[in-house]
Amino acid sequence: MTNFPAKLILLCSLCLLTSRPDSLSAAEKQIDYPKQIAPLFRKYCEGCHSVDDPEGKFAIDSYQGLLKGGKHGPAVLPGDSGSSRLIRMVKGEAKPVMPPEDSGEKLTDAEIALLVEWVNQGAKGPSGKEPARMELTVPDxxxxxxxxxPVTSLAWSPETNQIAVARFEEVKLLSPDLKTVNQTWKGLPGKVNSVRFSPDGKWLITSSGTTGLFGQAAIWDVESGKKLHEFVGHKDVLYAAAISPDRKWLATGSYDQNIILWDIASGKQVRSLTGHNGAIFDLAFSPDSTTLASASADATAKVWQVSTGKRLDTLSQPLKEQYSVTFSPDGNFILDAGADNRIRKWRFISRTSAKINPLIYARFAHENPVTQIAYSPDGKLLASISDDQSLKIWDAN
Known part of the structure; x- marks a missing residue:
């Protein structure tokens, strides 16, 4: 007869053996915060709840900010999804509903179930140090x-007689006949939305990034091909970067609605210019480098004092998104153009203090949105290009 202790040992051994597969299964199903949860917050929440713009004092662009919660207290109670305010809001059981009902976005049932399971598992965060910026998770x-x-941007340098051609993740420097490749830069992040030469033609400035993640500007030496500077500070892709004529400042504009002014020599951010309520599509410095103009999706152009970051004027006459802005070569006028198919011209008088720059004219220019305008170096001619597939040359006067 087998004694009782032996039976007990046998029974315990069987329990351990039969429970082991379930334990492994639970470990295999552990939800990964960086790969599965953080992308949901980035997709639905960070537009209103980032450390730069914490609506309700709730920043969700980091794990620590998520645990801290907002003005109503903790948003997540690890292990208790039913009492977690975040879960109740995404389910529509608590106000305000997240995402907002008028945003046109809503988490799927599967995404909500994933959040619920993550909270019930203890709302575990990233192992080790949280990355400074989230990597984009895409299928292979x-x-x-x-x-x-496709070509995404073009620039021509009359000083060096070369053409910069931008495509997704790369830029090539070509001869005027497009037959000789003088430089090739590869590995740029995402779509290169803008390329520009410095006024002397010695530098090339690129604007790129990954949508919803970050923006990057870079300055390249045209002759050697070396990267001289890299500027990363925006939370979304860049649409524009402009260098001041004195080569002291770089201004960058992004889909995140912000403009950042950088000191080129040090590579450091000097100040952020806020006030637009839409993406920044174009930037231009005045000929004396003291003033910056910006064109935005909020249907305005704004005028900024470079030395202080003060807004000197808002040019609010446009009716739709504005895609391009420029100063006349003599610095006396500001022009912009955009989705309302018009080119507008203002007399520039707000040079040192806030003033209303008078509108001189608004000219219907194309049948479709005007995507870019540019002056000839002598200021006598103005070129415009449009989605109607036409290029027009105007008498600037």
């Missing part, structure tokens, strides 16, 4: 065939 899909990348 092989391209069906080799295709030519």
């Amino acid at each position: 899909i092989a391209p069906a065939k080799s295709v030519q990348k």
